[in-house]
Amino acid sequence: MRWFWILFFAVCPIAALVICIIAPGMDWWFPSEAGSPLGERIDSLFHLILYIVTGTFIGTQIAMVFVLWKSSKQDDERAWFSHGSHNLEVIWTIVPAGILLFIALYQMDVWAEYRVVSNFPKEARRAPVAEVMARQFEWRIRYPEPGRILQIQAQPTDLYAVNELIVPAAKPVMIYLKTQDVQHSFFLPELRVKQDAVPGQIIPVWFEATKPGEYDLVCAELCGWGHYKMGARVVALAEEEFAAAMEQLETEQSDDGFAESGDDDEE
Amino acid sequence: MRLSSFGVLPVSIRQKIKLLAVLCVGFVLTGCDAFSPPEAKFVVREETTELTDDVADSVEKELESAFGTPHELVAWLKLPIDYGGIPGATEESDIEGPLNKFPVAFDAEADEVFQSQFREEDGEFHFGERGTRLDWVTGEYAGQTMHVTGYDPEKNFLTTREKMEIAPAAGDTFVLSAGDKLKAGRALYMEHCMHCHGVSGDGNGPTAPYLNPRPRDYRLGQFKFKSTKPAEKIRRDDLSRIIKYGIPGTYMPSFLLLEEDQLLALVEYVRWLSMRGELEYRADQELILASGLTEEIIDERIEDGDTPEEIQEEVDDAVAEMPELFDGLAEGLAESWAFAEDEESLIVPTVARVPDTFESRARGRKFFLEKCTNCHGYNGRGNGSMTEDFQENEQTKELYPEPGLFDIWGNPIKPRNLTKGLYRGGRRPIDLYRRLFGGIGPSKMPNFATTDPSTLWDTVNYVMHIPFEKPDEYTEVDQEYFEQKKAAGGEEPKTADRDADSAEIKQTSTGTTESSDQG
Incomplete structure (x- = not known):
């Protein structure tokens, strides 16, 4: 029975340790590999925290086991009551505070690049690709006409789409995020982007899809009974394909239905 | 009083806990099935309930036999619905009964359907132990339903769960997985649409x-x-x-x-x-x-x-x-x-879109003044005089209790505010052209099917430009229009204009919208 309990209590820390060590290598706790350079840096912050926590975990476990093991050998010595140690308390307050401060400072670069507009990549800031308007329960998208700059006010030449945001791949892009009604959240799990859309505000968001492909776009803020319906996609295309897609959108949107009538109508 | 007396029954806390425990055990044993939601049902129209009982029952029975219930759909072949399923026919064979394997032939398109819908293993499609249904249309087994467990696309053999005494004759037709599409549609409808559309x-x-x-x-x-x-x-x-x-x-x-x-x-x-x-x-x-x-x-x-x-x-x-x-x-x-x-x-314009110039939009503006301001208002804000009049209910021939427009479902509707740039039926020029040409019957927007197509395109150009209109952009156009009307209208205005004119007078008399008869 003794061995059962020993093994039982040994399994938990060992399993935790194994998971901590192999987790970064497997894509267990992220939706997928980070699809953007900034996403990779955000992931590495997660990993850093994981290492710190793992180190702390191992240290405390060893200390605890050591104390248990050592006291079990001292049959003749009685336990004594301690009412705190000022020095110890100072140490275990300052050390974690130092670690937290380190994390806070260490992640500032990433945070600033992600959130502070003046730190956004210049090329993204210069030409926002689209305005994404969240509403119950879909994403309405407005692009500028190819060759033009997106304006805050709708323009006669603007192109419109819904639930599919097309962006160029391998290049930082910026969107303006708005909401028509309540609060929504623009969430690209694979690209590690999450930004609330707040009524009355135009919020710039930037991201970069490293590889061309389709990425999920979902709402991450419970916005009403149809919250779950707000699934959409971001399609990242190579530069030329992106231009072609925009042109196609333009053709579709200026469709006057005449061409499809065929030749017999013209005669 | 009777209800509240329940609250003061001398139930001790211990008894309550016991009761709760019993209930919990009950829930665990019976599961959620005991409280499953009510069966999905097709509702009966109000008009049907007004019929005398025998007739109403008969209508309901007839509907059920033609369409079934949400749980058991019926495919009524009279209707132009693609119920899904793969039609096929039996081929000549010398196998004698009893048998559960026979050669068949499918259309060329069937291959794709099989590939996309069923699982293929070792060169054969499997449909599980229960099999997929096979409905005989003609021949010995016409009207019967069997179940197919496998299909070999190489040798074109179907395997059925049932044993047949006599082999089906060559050329007997059947449908495999009939009604699949409708059933798939039902599942999607229940998931995505039902909670609003019922x-x-x-x-x-x-x-x-x-x-x-x-x-x-x-x-x-x-x-x-x-x-x-x-x-x-x-x-x-x-x-x-x-x-x-x-x-x-x-x-x-x-x-x-x-x-x-x-x-x-x-x-x-x-x-x-x-x-x-x-x-x-x-x-x-x-x-x-x-x-x-x-x-x-x-x-x-x-x-x-x-x-x-x-x-x-x-x-x-x-x-x-x-x-x-x-x-x-x-x-x-x-x-x-x-x-x-x-x-x-299909509405297909006989003329390509007129280039979107100021001249074109000005012509569109005139058409708009002529035909659209009653509802959409002088500036396209959707505040025309009709929104303040009492309208007649077409069915009861009585006036609605509220002013404004009503659609055929009896819901109040507003003429679209065209300054917002929000187009419900689509924002392509062809969408707007079709809205004008075909009207919006259920909301009583009239159609302009007999209007000259280029005038419709002018109007489309004008309407699409309303959200971007500068102040006073059409002042001169409007003046010109009203002068023309005045010149032409010394005598009786043309019948087509009468409505618009009387509406404009109404507009000024109610004094709430822009006066438009200053011209």
Whole structure:
């Protein structure tokens, strides 16, 4: 029975340790590999925290086991009551505070690049690709006409789409995020982007899809009974394909239905 | 008082805990099944309930035999619905019964369907132990249903679960997995649409009361945003477009992420619900307006001296003729729904879009002043005089209690505010052209099918530009228009203008909108 309990209590820390060590290598706790350079840096912050926590975990476990093991050998010595140690308390307050401060400072670069507009990549800031308007329960998208700059006010030449945001791949892009009604959240799990859309505000968001492909776009803020319906996609295309897609959108949107009538109508 | 006495019953806390424990054990043992939601049912139209009982029962029975229930759908082949399934025929073979394997031939397209819908293993398609259904259409087994467990596409052999005594003759036809599409459509409808549009498509699902505008009630067979000529039904393509892109300005969201076959299945189910509803509606109209078989009319007739026997005879006749009535109505319905898919129903402009210039928009503005300001207002803000008049209900011939416009479902509607740049039926020029050409029947927007196409394009150009209009951009155009009218209108204005004119006078007399007769 003794061995059962020993093994039982040994399994938990060992399993935790194994998971901590192999987790970064497997894509267990992220939706997928980070699809953007900034996403990779955000992931590495997660990993850093994981290492710190793992180190702390191992240290405390060893200390605890050591104390248990050592006291079990001292049959003749009685336990004594301690009412705190000022020095110890100072140490275990300052050390974690130092670690937290380190994390806070260490992640500032990433945070600033992600959130502070003046730190956004210049090329993204210069030409926002689209305005994404969240509403119950879909994403309405407005692009500028190819060759033009997106304006805050709708323009006669603007192109419109819904639930599919097309962006160029391998290049930082910026969107303006708005909401028509309540609060929504623009969430690209694979690209590690999450930004609330707040009524009355135009919020710039930037991201970069490293590889061309389709990425999920979902709402991450419970916005009403149809919250779950707000699934959409971001399609990242190579530069030329992106231009072609925009042109196609333009053709579709200026469709006057005449061409499809065929030749017999013209005669 | 009686209820509150329950609260003061001398129940101790210990007893309450015991009761709770018993309940918990009960829930664990019975599971959620004991409290499963009520069975999904097709609701009956209000008009049907007004019919005298025998007739109403007969209508309901007829509907159930033609369409089934939400749990057990019936594929009525009279209707132009693609119920799904793979048609095939048996081939010549020398296998003698009893057998459960026979050679078949499918259409060329069947291959793709098999590939996309079924699992292939070792060069053979498997349909599980229960198998997929096979409905015999002709031959020895016509009308029977069997189950196919496997299909070998190389040798073209079907394996059935049932043993057949006699081999089916060569050329006997059957349908494999009949009704698959409708069933797939139902599953998607229940997942995505039902909570607004309701199980029966009556636009009265659980969330409907909270929505404005109300979700569409399909049961009149009428839709607003279609690409067909004024009198025609909606096309499959129009429904797919609406489901795919949603309707901005309403609660209809976009379902762009549905797969193409899911979308088609959903469209088919909506068409099916719509036809079901329309058939009930038309039967009711027939039985009420032509035969007068409502409880109310019968009571009146008895008061007027008709004998109950006479009336009972009429009722019995109506019940006896119900299948014929349904058959006849369904035939008409099938024809109109099928014709909507025909190229001839589609609105196709005979002239390409007129270049979007100021001159074109000015011509459009004049047409707008002529025809559109009654509802859409002088500046296109959707505040025309009609929104302040009392309108007549077409069915009851009475005025609505509230001023403003009402659609055929009896919901209040507002003429679109065109300054917002929000186009419910799509924002392509062709969409706006079709709105003008075909009108929006259910909301009583008139059609301009007989108007010169280039004038319609001018108007499309004008309307699309309203959100970007500069102040006073059309002042001169307006002045010119009113001067022309004044010059032409020394005598009686043309009949077509009369409505617009009288509306303008009304506008000034109510004093709430811009006065427009200063010209």
